[in-house]
Amino acid sequence: MRSVVSRLPVRYAETDRMGVVHHAVYPVYFEVGRTDFFDTHFMHYDEMERLGLFAAVIEYDCALKGRATYGDVLVVETRGEWMRGIRLHMGYTCRRERDGGLVAQGSSTLALVDSAGRPIHPRHFPDLYRTLLGLFDPGDQGAP
Amino acid sequence: MRSVVSRLPVRYAETDRMGVVHHAVYPVYFEVGRTDFFDTHFMHYDEMERLGLFAAVIEYDCALKGRATYGDVLVVETRGEWMRGIRLHMGYTCRRERDGGLVAQGSSTLALVDSAGRPIHPRHFPDLYRTLLGLFDPGDQGAP
Amino acid sequence: MRSVVSRLPVRYAETDRMGVVHHAVYPVYFEVGRTDFFDTHFMHYDEMERLGLFAAVIEYDCALKGRATYGDVLVVETRGEWMRGIRLHMGYTCRRERDGGLVAQGSSTLALVDSAGRPIHPRHFPDLYRTLLGLFDPGDQGAP
Amino acid sequence: MRSVVSRLPVRYAETDRMGVVHHAVYPVYFEVGRTDFFDTHFMHYDEMERLGLFAAVIEYDCALKGRATYGDVLVVETRGEWMRGIRLHMGYTCRRERDGGLVAQGSSTLALVDSAGRPIHPRHFPDLYRTLLGLFDPGDQGAP
Numbered sequence: 001m002r003s004v005v006s007r008l009p010v011r012y013a014e015t016d017r018m019g020v021v022h023h024a025v026y027p028v029y030f031e032v033g034r035t036d037f038f039d040t041h042f043m044h045y046d047e048m049e050r051l052g053l054f055a056a057v058i059e060y061d062c063a064l065k066g067r068a069t070y071g072d073v074l075v076v077e078t079r080g081e082w083m084r085g086i087r088l089h090m091g092y093t094c095r096r097e098r099d100g101g102l103v104a105q106g107s108s109t110l111a112l113v114d115s116a117g118r119p120i121h122p123r124h125f126p127d128l129y130r131t132l133l134g135l136f137d138p139g140d141q142g143a144p
Numbered sequence: 145m146r147s148v149v150s151r152l153p154v155r156y157a158e159t160d161r162m163g164v165v166h167h168a169v170y171p172v173y174f175e176v177g178r179t180d181f182f183d184t185h186f187m188h189y190d191e192m193e194r195l196g197l198f199a200a201v202i203e204y205d206c207a208l209k210g211r212a213t214y215g216d217v218l219v220v221e222t223r224g225e226w227m228r229g230i231r232l233h234m235g236y237t238c239r240r241e242r243d244g245g246l247v248a249q250g251s252s253t254l255a256l257v258d259s260a261g262r263p264i265h266p267r268h269f270p271d272l273y274r275t276l277l278g279l280f281d282p283g284d285q286g287a288p
Numbered sequence: 289m290r291s292v293v294s295r296l297p298v299r300y301a302e303t304d305r306m307g308v309v310h311h312a313v314y315p316v317y318f319e320v321g322r323t324d325f326f327d328t329h330f331m332h333y334d335e336m337e338r339l340g341l342f343a344a345v346i347e348y349d350c351a352l353k354g355r356a357t358y359g360d361v362l363v364v365e366t367r368g369e370w371m372r373g374i375r376l377h378m379g380y381t382c383r384r385e386r387d388g389g390l391v392a393q394g395s396s397t398l399a400l401v402d403s404a405g406r407p408i409h410p411r412h413f414p415d416l417y418r419t420l421l422g423l424f425d426p427g428d429q430g431a432p
Numbered sequence: 433m434r435s436v437v438s439r440l441p442v443r444y445a446e447t448d449r450m451g452v453v454h455h456a457v458y459p460v461y462f463e464v465g466r467t468d469f470f471d472t473h474f475m476h477y478d479e480m481e482r483l484g485l486f487a488a489v490i491e492y493d494c495a496l497k498g499r500a501t502y503g504d505v506l507v508v509e510t511r512g513e514w515m516r517g518i519r520l521h522m523g524y525t526c527r528r529e530r531d532g533g534l535v536a537q538g539s540s541t542l543a544l545v546d547s548a549g550r551p552i553h554p555r556h557f558p559d560l561y562r563t564l565l566g567l568f569d570p571g572d573q574g575a576p
Binding site: 023024057060064117 | 208
């Protein structure tokens with residue numbers, strides 16, 4: 001399974017008055033991880049969009065496992081978990097850099113769509129599709 | 145089951161360059177729904193915090209079902225789904241006001257903790273606990 | 289001078305670990321005020337965009353004058369201060385609803401542009417331009 | 433004058449439906465620049481807070497000069513412009529990395545306060561104060 005690691009210093013604006021990173025920030029961190037994943041293993045997602053290929057998040061989840069705040073640097077591991085048809089599933093693990101402590105885990109399912117949000121059939125981008133498919137597990141396991 | 149409805153005009157800053165509300169904004173909308181839920185059926189969450197009772201999100205999920213953008217008003221229904229021990233589970237349905245179209249669904253699990261994030265035992269706030277419990281289903285069904 | 293008042297309960301996600309609304313949230317509040325201003329006195333800004341008329345922020349400032357946090361409801365007054373050529377200048381005053389305490393003041397200058405961000409000449413939208421102009425002071429005073 | 437340079441890839445969530453970085457994101461970028469400035473020339477701001485020394489933003493401004501979007505990497509230069517009493521003034525210039533194009537300029541004034549937001553007199557932290565002062569121009573010029 002392909003993966004990539006992103007390094008994210010927590011921003012002050014990302015904390016809330018509980019003193020920790022607000023829970024709704026993690027999907028943003030995961031999106032940064034996804035950018036790095038595509039950029040490393042495929043092409044920059046901005047380039048994908050310019051080719052008319054959009055990956056829209058259709059569902060996601062996040063579990064908070066530990067504390068992170070301003071002053072912490074977070075390390076997000078992003079994994080390409082499975083791909084089936086035009087759906088991709090990616091997993092994320094977020095740890096504190098200083099002690100490796102687990103902070104959050106999550107996943108997201110994305111659908112390949114055009115700029116208007118309509119599903120794109122793989123036959124409209126056969127070469128890119130084959131390359132993308134090679135980055136993911138076939139989806140026989142783990143996919144719902 | 146107790147529920148409450150919140151009305152949220154989409155803010156321009158909440159859209160992204162796909163032209164729609166960014167997916168990470170929904171947990172923020174759900175949090176507004178939660179504020180309205182507690183304020184209507186219990187007390188303002190700010191008051192809960194002043195009493196030393198914090199409800200920390202420990203996991204959540206979100207499924208995107210339709211399009212919402214600036215110019216839309218969203219209507220979020222927040223439901224108290226179950227409570228077991230110090231865990232509460234809440235559900236959210238987000239629709240466009242103009243046509244009732246489903247936009248997003250989600251849920252979150254919260255844990256009752258003190259200001260340092262440590263679990264609080266119900267015996268430390270017996271009356272509030274009993275009142276809270278009355279707002280939720282007992283948790284025999286639906287709870288993992 | 290035309291003005292409008294918007295009512296904004298502070299969201300938990302908008303606070304930071306200092307315990308108050310993060311300073312970068314105020315331009316978002318001001319943008320909500322602007323939406324209400326155009327919607328009340330002209331047309332919904334979403335409609336303006338559909339007509340090809342965009343108002344891009346080209347500069348803004350904000351002064352923090354008091355404390356606001358979750359639990360507070362903020363009241364933003366938005367004023368159309370002056371308009372000159374394709375530039376509009378708007379002012380904002382943000383107060384706590386409960387005691388009228390001043391929280392923040394700010395202003396922003398916007399330029400009327402097309403969807404690609406290029407300046408639009410008033411002759412391309414003469415009727416709308418005249419209507420817009422009527423909402424603002426002529427700009428002889430106060431404009432730099 | 434002391435300065436520091438920060439490198440910030442634009443996040444997808446930071447764009448809006450105009451297709452560019454939303455204007456309210458720049459104060460967040462400037463805050464990241466400030467973190468890097470203090471970390472490089474003084475100490476991490478998180479450490480300052482642990483010593484009871486908070487730098488609260490009391491006013492700021494931002495001028496948008498060019499286009500930035502997802503796919504761009506931004507380079508923010510942060511400068512310590514002047515310090516007078518317990519007020520610090522910092523300046524920011526934000527450029528695109530690929531072509532050096534100017535994107536935004538801004539400044540912010542901060543006040544040294546305690547955890548409750550009350551002004552702190554320099555005599556309560558004489559050594560830190562002297563060190564901080566050495567990072568800034570004396571404030572005879574440029575200060576209002």
